[in-house]
Amino acid sequence: DQQVKQNSPSLSVQEGRISILNCDYTNSMFDYFLWYKKYPAEGPTFLISISSIKDKNEDGRFTVFLNKSAKHLSLHIVPSQPGDSAVYFCAASEVGRAQKLVFGQGTRLTINP
Amino acid sequence: EPEVTQTPSHQVTQMGQEVILRCVPISNHLYFYWYRQILGQKVEFLVSFYNNEISEKSEIFDDQFSVERPDGSNFTLKIRSTKLEDSAMYFCASTERNEQFFGPGTRLTVL
Numbered sequence A: 001d002q003q004v005k006q007n008s009p010s011l012s013v014q015e016g017r018i019s020i021l022n023c024d025y026t027n028s029m030f031d032y033f034l035w036y037k038k039y040p041a042e043g044p045t046f047l048i049s050i051s052s053i054k055d056k057n058e059d060g061r062f063t064v065f066l067n068k069s070a071k072h073l074s075l076h077i078v079p080s081q082p083g084d085s086a087v088y089f090c091a092a093s094e095v096g097r098a099q100k101l102v103f104g105q106g107t108r109l110t111i112n113p
Numbered sequence B: 001e002p003e004v005t006q007t008p009s010h011q012v013t014q015m016g017q018e019v020i021l022r023c024v025p026i027s028n029h030l031y032f033y034w035y036r037q038i039l040g041q042k043v044e045f046l047v048s049f050y051n052n053e054i055s056e057k058s059e060i061f062d063d064q065f066s067v068e069r070p071d072g073s074n075f076t077l078k079i080r081s082t083k084l085e086d087s088a089m090y091f092c093a094s095t096e097r098n099e100q101f102f103g104p105g106t107r108l109t110v111l
Helices: none
Strands: A010-014 A019-025 A030-038 A045-051 A056-059 A062-067 A072-077 A086-094 A107-112 B005-007 B010-013 B019-024 B031-037 B043-050 B053-057 B065-068 B075-079 B088-095 B106-110
Touching: A010 A019, A019 A030, A019 A086, A019 A107, A030 A062, A045 A056, A045 A062, A045 A072, A072 A086, B005 B088, B010 B019, B019 B031, B019 B088, B019 B106, B043 B065, B043 B075, B075 B088
Parallel strands: A010 A107, B010 B106
Antiparallel strands: A019 A072, A030 A045, A030 A086, A056 A062, A062 A072, A086 A107, B005 B019, B019 B075, B031 B043, B031 B088, B043 B053, B065 B075, B088 B106
16 A cells, blocks of 8 residues: 655755655545655654645745646755755645645655765 | 653563553644554554544554543553564654644564
C-alpha cells in the first residue's frame, strides 16, 4: 500500500544551491499535504503544508508546489544550508479535519559545503 | 514554543510484558495520534483520538493495543503483551486542525 511515494531515497546538493524533493500520491481523496524534516532519534518536525485548493505555498526558504492533475508535489529549498541535511518526509491526509497522515518513505538530503 | 513531550525516551522490555508509553500533547490541541516507525521503514499511523474516544485505528492497532487520556494532559499507549515485532519508534502527535506536531518518540525494544 504505497499511497504516498518518494522515489528518491537520497539526494546530495551543494550548499547555496536549490534542493528539490519530490513526492507522488495515488489517492485522489487526499486534499492536504505536508512536509516534515527528521533528524536521527528525533520526531518529525513540521516544515510546510499546502491545501489542494492551492498550487504553491511559500515560507522563507521553503516552497511547496502541488500539481493535482499529476498527483505530484515538490519541496524546494533555496538556498540550501548544511543544517538542512536530514530525512524529509512527504505526508498527505484526506478530506476532513485532523485526519490521519499517510507518509512517504522519506528522502535523505545531504548538503555538501 | 509549546511542544509534544514523550516518556520514556527508550523502553526495553521482555516479550509478553505490558508497556505503557506516555505523551503530553500541546495543551490547546484536541486531536491526538500515535504513529510508529520500524527501523528502515516509513512512519505508520496507529490510532487517532478525539473527544475521549478513538476516531480511527489502523490494522496494526489490534486488541493488544489501547489508548487512554487519563487526565487533562496525558495521552498513553498501552501494549498488553509485547511481541518482537513491536520493536519500533513510537511517536505521539497532536493538532488543532491539520498540521500535526510530533513528539521526540519512544524507542521500544522488545527482547
